[in-house]
Amino acid sequence: MTTLFPRDFDCPNCGTRFESYVTGSTNNLGGVTTDFREIAGGSQPDRGFIHTCDNCGFTGGSDAFEGSVDEKVSRLIAERITPLVRDERSSASRRFEYAAWIAKWRGLDSEVIGSLYLRAAWAWGDEPEVENAEGQDYLRRQAIEHFERAVEDNSVTGEHAQTIKYLIGEQYRRVGEPETAALWYDRVVAEAGHDPEQRRLADLALQQKTRPEEFLR
Numbered sequence: 001m002t003t004l005f006p007r008d009f010d011c012p013n014c015g016t017r018f019e020s021y022v023t024g025s026t027n028n029l030g031g032v033t034t035d036f037r038e039i040a041g042g043s044q045p046d047r048g049f050i051h052t053c054d055n056c057g058f059t060g061g062s063d064a065f066e067g068s069v070d071e072k073v074s075r076l077i078a079e080r081i082t083p084l085v086r087d088e089r090s091s092a093s094r095r096f097e098y099a100a101w102i103a104k105w106r107g108l109d110s111e112v113i114g115s116l117y118l119r120a121a122w123a124w125g126d127e128p129e130v131e132n133a134e135g136q137d138y139l140r141r142q143a144i145e146h147f148e149r150a151v152e153d154n155s156v157t158g159e160h161a162q163t164i165k166y167l168i169g170e171q172y173r174r175v176g177e178p179e180t181a182a183l184w185y186d187r188v189v190a191e192a193g194h195d196p197e198q199r200r201l202a203d204l205a206l207q208q209k210t211r212p213e214e215f216l217r
């Protein structure tokens, strides 16, 4: 069972103290998707991994609430996020998207931004009562764009780079572009070394190119 418990956070942007829910425990009884999302049995834990200040909309994981927010980022939050959080309760998907925006404004690595968009895409639709402004495909395409940038500027290397390339393939496949997906799967296969972990990922890439599955076995 997934458990969430309340915790107080102090917003580093506006100083407001607010309550959010933190994931205490979770499971992967629902299986693991072929783009590596662990699905819990029952409710999903995502909401407990991302926190939004009720007052200004500053958003991030628990660690984002330590440290400070510079003036430029603070101004962008006020202009673009504050008006959104005042009108609606933000879903986990929306929160991950806000966190991706803030990561971008802070100049964090493309891979970090891409991972936040991927998490937004994963959580999309988990809270169907909340209207999402953007669709899941849009979020997957944002993840693709930032992951591709990370590969181009060589900011990810080694085995991790191979995982990112595989995930780009998976996102193209999931937005309905199997030909482009195949190009990325081929790269994963071609660039795999002898390391068992890399061979395993290459086998998975080949499977997703030829006989795609939605869940890992």
Ligand SMILES: [Zn+2]
Pocket (backbone or CB within 6 Å): 011, 012, 013, 014, 015, 016, 053, 054, 055, 056, 057, 058
């Ligand atoms: Zn705040």
